[in-house]
Amino acid sequence: MAACAGLTPRARRLLDRVRAADPAGEALAFVVSGGCCGGTNPVLCRRTTVLDGFDVPLGEAGGVPVFAHPDHARYLARDRFVIDALDDARSDTFSLEIPYGGRFVLRELPAEDA
């Protein structure tokens, strides 16, 4: 079972706002980051920045593939989480949703859903 179980409705609405601003529909990916101020939350990137063959796939969320560095993925892979969003949140990262007034975050699935 994939570690990432999808998007919450609020995260779906934020992702839709990002996509609406890019009519060309460039392919996107979430890469779960680690460390320092913005760490251990997903960074929404262009798909082309993922290191294929190195970054570990952890499922998908709203049609967007989710990856992590293998050393992060070792721990995330046995976790069960969804990608949620906070409204009116900011972050230091280069995650693409930030100008659209929200921030993607990881949320644990309750034990009964995991």
Added chain:
Amino acid sequence: MAGAATPLGAEGGPARYQLFINGKFVDSRSGKTFESINPHDRSVVAVVAEGDKADIDAAVAAARAAYDGPWSSMPPGERAKLLLKMADLIEARAMDLGRLDTLDMGAPLLLSSGMAQLAAETFRYWAGMATKIHGLTMPAMRPGEYLGYTLREPVGVVGGITPWNGPLIMAAWKTAPALACGNTVVLKPAEHTPMTALELARIAAEAGLPEGVLNVVPGFGPTAGAALAQHPGVDKIAFTGEYVTGRLIVQMSTSNLKTVTLELGGKSPHIIFDDVDLETAVANALFGIYMNTGQICSAGTRILVQESLYDRFVARFVERSQQIKVGDPTDFATRMGPLVSEEQLRKVERYVEIGKKEGARLACGGGRPKDPALARGFYHEPTVFTEVDNKMQIAQEEIFGPVASLIRFRDEDDAVRIGNDVIYGLAAGIQTKDLKRAHRIAKRLQAGTVWINTWHMIEPNSPFGGYKLSGYGRENGVAMVEHLTRLKQVWVDLNDFTMDFFAM
């Protein structure tokens, strides 16, 4: 000076800040603004101009013109004088600057005003360095025939991207060394904490720094930050933040092969042997993990305690954790303020859930404080997990909050093995009275800084940076000059005869 920032509260509302480009405070090209929120009560403390690519372009052009103009021809001693003036102005306003950081990100005033003093010392240290940057003379392989020497020259325009956890001190680290080495700077402060970076710009103008030498452009990472990282007119980027953004910056840096230094976090082991004085060891461990509400990359988050001391240590550490005064960070008596944001609070809460699921024992804390006066803020109690296995997620991932993981170890080898068994390598610490053991272990730990019987000692003269996924490059100290300058080799022929290779 045109259109300076409005002092906080002068009109009874939030402060207003503009971008600082080419010596002037200006609105962003787009006219957009964003709000900075006080994490104590979610009130708006500042409305700030939101820079993006167009503003970064203007700032880089100003920085380049200043570099090609007055700055590169200014004698180093004059640069030093300007930096000393900035240091004096920072020091004179340390309480005010500390207060702005406290309102922006929640650090107790006691800490933030101390950090402002350290920012002044950083400028003083680098003012001294400005006149001590020089090349070397090489002994030629054929002495007397050739003279070789190196010139150490500035790289040009330096971009700094800072995090929110120490807004002014991080701005000082990204600007003072770069300026001392003869570079000009475009600084993009964290969007949570733009105020003191813009106050630093105001101080630069007051000190008489020529226009364009220091530019400050608040904005968001994927717009302003990315524009700076991939800008072909920027020669070097210094970034502090998380791993994926660090990696994106390296990818973007390939536009013009600019150099990059990265400081990306840690999960530092604090190794405590059974020969220590218990009260001192607990005090050091509390300082290591809880300062700045645990929001320091080099925090001692994994507290490794020798098994013969473990139970006694846990009892006292938990007792002391529960006594920490958590509250309004503008109160000088407060030792722990809120986390910076809802994102941080949610992250800490997620890890508390993970820790419980993984089977660690929650010994204290684990939730928001009960005090109704703190209900609107992003507060979290000091939290201690005991019986933590180093393989657990809470021991491996950086939580960046007031959550300590207490882990048992048997002996020296076990401590080093556990200490190094993590993807980061920013800092580490050892507490013992055994001098030989302390130095043996300092050599074996994979970390950029090792503290012995202390924690959080960081001074402008000491290189700071990481091993492994904590990034590369060093900030502060002579080592940083290497990152902010480049070498030019000059050869001179001293022979009286003509070396005519193609003579027939």
